[in-house]
Amino acid sequence: MLMDTHKRWQAIINRTLSDSELFFYGVLTTGVFCRPDCSSKLPKQDNVVFFNSIDEAKQAGYRACKRCHPESTTQNEKRIAQIISACRIIDQSEEKQTLEVLAKAVGLSTYHFQREFKKYVGISPLQYGRGVRTARFERLLTEHKSITDAIFASGYQSTTSAYQDNSLAMSPKVYRAGGKGVNIQFSIKSSKFGYVVIGVTKRGICAIHFADSPTLAEITLRERFPQADIQEADNDLQALIGATVAYIENPDSQCELPLDIQGTAFQQQVWQVLRSIRPGNTMTYSEVAQKLGKPTAFRAVASACANNKLAVVIPCHRVVGKSGKLTGYRWGVERKRALLENEKES
Ligand SMILES: [Zn+2]
Structure with missing residues (x-):
């Protein structure tokens, strides 16, 4: 699926790497091409051309940027993108997906897919799927649906498998009474200390993690909250996320950010x-x-x-x-x- 020009330009402005589609941009006036998350000065939109691959950019006569090193977009990052797209498929599926289906969807053998998924995410695809269904189940319960509706809507085959499968500490009834929210929106930004992923729940900021690449940042967050429903932050949260990055870079002030602190x-x-x-x-x-x-x-x-x-x-x-x-x-x-x-x- 190709992103439209507007979305690509937004990605450059926000310096975010999309994991649904990797693209590069060239700057007409300098003859240099960059990754969307390059930290160099924002070019004029009129001077920007988009490329779908490094080869395409080079064939058009552009040189790789010395700051963001688009050519070092390594095998590793490609693999991470494959794993994230598998996570997305699991996140969006109503039903349990088999290993074979997931592996095929991202273009890996079942054996490699299973092994690589575990390496990057820390848990197996099946465990991840269970986490997603549990999170969906929890969310549906907090939305006050009937327990039976929630069980079927979250992709469980039967009532008993829901109880066997999910890792809720409390019974669904008790849980619904507690109404714990596990919906996390996140954004990845670059800061002077490297990439930072910021996760926000309805109550406030629940996660701030540093990472060496945007994709690793997302994986870190998913690893930390395997049960949560995790989505990219919408525009309403951009001000809060900007304020958080500013605080990280200059913490010499009282922190007034809303926090959702979870711990013993x-x-x-x-x-x-x-x-x-x-x-x-x-x-x-x-x-x-x-x-x-x-x-x-x-x-x-x-x-x-x-x-x-x-x-x-x-x-x-x-x-x-x-x-x-x-x-x-x-x-x-x-x-x-x-x-x-x-x-x-x-
Ligand atoms: Zn660059």
């Missing part, structure tokens, strides 16, 4: 303490534990930091080892260093 009671206590650390300052794991009145719980504090889903907004990068050593960071120690240096500068 202990994790929430730890994250509360982290949010009290001012930009540019750090605390050690033991100091955080002491502040919680549980001085021996520094390992549990480290684990709560590792489970943080909201990079920078819950500043787990401001927690360091004894004598200020930069210990692990789930988005990479180099990124932790860059975040801390950025705060010292401002």
Whole structure:
């Protein structure tokens, strides 16, 4: 399916990579071609020409951009695009899809498809499908449909298989009473610390993760919320997403973004303490534990930091080892260093 010109131009403005269609754009005045997510200055729309492939751009006499390196669009990224399109098929299917059908749809052998899917998504296609159906089931329940309607509408074959298959902690009845929302809209942006995926529920921002490519960013989010119904953010959310990126790049202010913080009671206590650390300052794991009145719980504090889903907004990068050593960071120690240096500068 080809995107129309307007959509392609929007993708360039937003610097997003579409995983439904990869395309490139050339700039008439410079003779250079780029990926849609290139961070160089936005060209005039009149000077932009679109290409469906690298070959097409080169045949038209364009040179690859030195900033976004369109030619390093590797096998790896193509594979990720295949896996994401399989996720999309599963997301949109009313019924359970077999491995054979999914593999064929994305052009891989069943064996490779199964193996590659697991490698990138972390779970098998069948587990992923179960997650999607559970999420759909949960959503239908919160929309106050009857339980039987919800079971059939979410692609389950029978009432009993719904109970066997879904991983709800509560029974559907109890669940519906709780009315937990698991609909996540997301957007991927580039920031000075790399790509960042921002996930938003009805209650607020539920995920901020860094990643090295837009596709990996999306996979990270899906991996983190395998049960959720995940869609690209609509225009209404763009202001909030812009504000979030601005905050990540310049956190020297009180964070007033709406947050949807999910975690155990202990994790929430730890994250509360982290949010009290001012930009540019750090605390050690033991100091955080002491502040919680549980001085021996520094390992549990480290684990709560590792489970943080909201990079920078819950500043787990401001927690360091004894004598200020930069210990692990789930988005990479180099990124932790860059975040801390950025705060010292401002
Ligand atoms: Zn470029």
